[in-house]
Amino acid sequence: MSETPETKRELPRNPTRLVPIGSVTVGGGHRIAVQSMCATKTKDVDATAAQVADLVRAGADIVRIAVDAKGDAEAVIEIAKRVPEANLCIDLQENYRLAEILAPHVAKLRYNPGHLHHHERDKPWREKVRFLVECARAGDCAIRIGVNCGSVDPAKLAEYDKEDSISPMLDSALEHAAWLEELDFTRFVVSLKDSDPEKVIEANRQFAEARPDIPLHLGVTEAGLPPDGIVKTRVAFEQLLSRGIGDTVRVSLTVPNPRKGEEIAAAKEIIDDLEHGRTRSVVHYDRSGLNIISCPSCSRVENEAFVELAEQVRDMTQYAKTHAITIAVMGCRVNGPGETDDADLGLWCAPSFVHLKRGEESLGSYPYDEILGKLRGELDALIAARA
Ligand code: SF4
Numbered sequence: 001m002s003e004t005p006e007t008k009r010e011l012p013r014n015p016t017r018l019v020p021i022g023s024v025t026v027g028g029g030h031r032i033a034v035q036s037m038c039a040t041k042t043k044d045v046d047a048t049a050a051q052v053a054d055l056v057r058a059g060a061d062i063v064r065i066a067v068d069a070k071g072d073a074e075a076v077i078e079i080a081k082r083v084p085e086a087n088l089c090i091d092l093q094e095n096y097r098l099a100e101i102l103a104p105h106v107a108k109l110r111y112n113p114g115h116l117h118h119h120e121r122d123k124p125w126r127e128k129v130r131f132l133v134e135c136a137r138a139g140d141c142a143i144r145i146g147v148n149c150g151s152v153d154p155a156k157l158a159e160y161d162k163e164d165s166i167s168p169m170l171d172s173a174l175e176h177a178a179w180l181e182e183l184d185f186t187r188f189v190v191s192l193k194d195s196d197p198e199k200v201i202e203a204n205r206q207f208a209e210a211r212p213d214i215p216l217h218l219g220v221t222e223a224g225l226p227p228d229g230i231v232k233t234r235v236a237f238e239q240l241l242s243r244g245i246g247d248t249v250r251v252s253l254t255v256p257n258p259r260k261g262e263e264i265a266a267a268k269e270i271i272d273d274l275e276h277g278r279t280r281s282v283v284h285y286d287r288s289g290l291n292i293i294s295c296p297s298c299s300r301v302e303n304e305a306f307v308e309l310a311e312q313v314r315d316m317t318q319y320a321k322t323h324a325i326t327i328a329v330m331g332c333r334v335n336g337p338g339e340t341d342d343a344d345l346g347l348w349c350a351p352s353f354v355h356l357k358r359g360e361e362s363l364g365s366y367p368y369d370e371i372l373g374k375l376r377g378e379l380d381a382l383i384a385a386r387a
Contacts, residue, residue, distance in 0.1 A: 012244035022087030022107030027215035033061035058261030103139025149194035150339035197236035215247035252296035
């Protein structure tokens with residue numbers, strides 16, 4: 001600890017501009033806003049509204065909900081009515097046009113630059129973003145440009161060395177920010193997420209250096225199960241928040257739905273520790289040992305057994321904890337295949353099977369009750385090959 005725990009201090013803050021998001025304002029030195037995301041099926045209005053309400057009670061300033069289809073959009077409109085105190089952010093996955101229906105009902109639209117090419121492939125991305133900006137203006141809401149390591153715009157990836165994963169993310173975020181500004185829209189925040197906290201630190205540090213005026217939303221994506229997922233996130237947040245970088249945060253954890261509030265508690269604890277000088281320098285992310293990453297789950301999870309599987313993978317692989325091997329466990333077949341590419345061994349979950357990968361190579365699909373044995377075989381082979 002760098003000072004007595006009782007001494008509360010103001011964290012340094014970059015001079016970012018103000019971005020109102022419903023009843024909260026981020027940037028400009030405002031309190032760091034804490035976010036979470038629903039993992040229930042969006043179309044299940046009762047379950048999702050209940051989870052939104054739970055997260056608000058836990059202290060969430062902003063709650064994100066994924067929308068893929070018109071049915072999801074209709075559900076969000078009903079959820080917004082049932083939990084009016086929530087500042088809702090919709091996560092536009094591939095169907096960016098849903099923004100038009102939803103903007104008047106929510107506080108923020110999040111789009112991923114890497115997902116814009118999926119629909120209307122011949123339409124330039126700038127036109128699609130212009131549409132989103134028009135929706136946000138008409139609906140009086142903010143925007144988040146959410147760049148993610150596992151789904152960077154393929155056109156950007158092609159411009160850089162395959163080993164350099166930070167530059168394409170950074171370039172994409174800066175380019176989209178510049179375009180929004182050209183459209184005379186500044187009510188936006190940016191996020192650059194990766195599952196590796198060191199890359200999160202580097203990408204956000206470089207972005208903040210180039211654009212200290214734009215508020216950043218921080219997060220380590222697919223951080224995994226607690227407590228490791230919290231440790232990884234803490235590593236990144238401590239380095240960034242202590243340098244004045246970050247106006248909103250999310251701790252992404254693989255936890256069952258009733259425990260989603262733990263994301264909020266973890267984020268608040270990290271911020272509080274930092275404000276009291278409890279910088280936990282002894283907690284470091286050990287890159288020389290086994291690294292299990294798993295996604296925080298969302299409405300796309302098709303088999304609830306995913307969280308249990310992630311826990312079983314963690315327990316089963318303990319025997320290999322001194323080996324520098326990364327195993328990724330992802331909850332769906334939409335983002336799972338891409339998000340597992342950089343892991344030594346990857347699993348992504350479909351409704352009735354789990355797909356196993358070695359790096360980018362596919363090794364086949366297996367029933368849930370067989371996958372652990374197959375993973376064990378691959379892990380043993382990898383350890384033997386490296387020895
Ligand atoms: S990998 Fe799939 S289930 Fe997991 S958070 Fe991403 S989209 Fe949701």
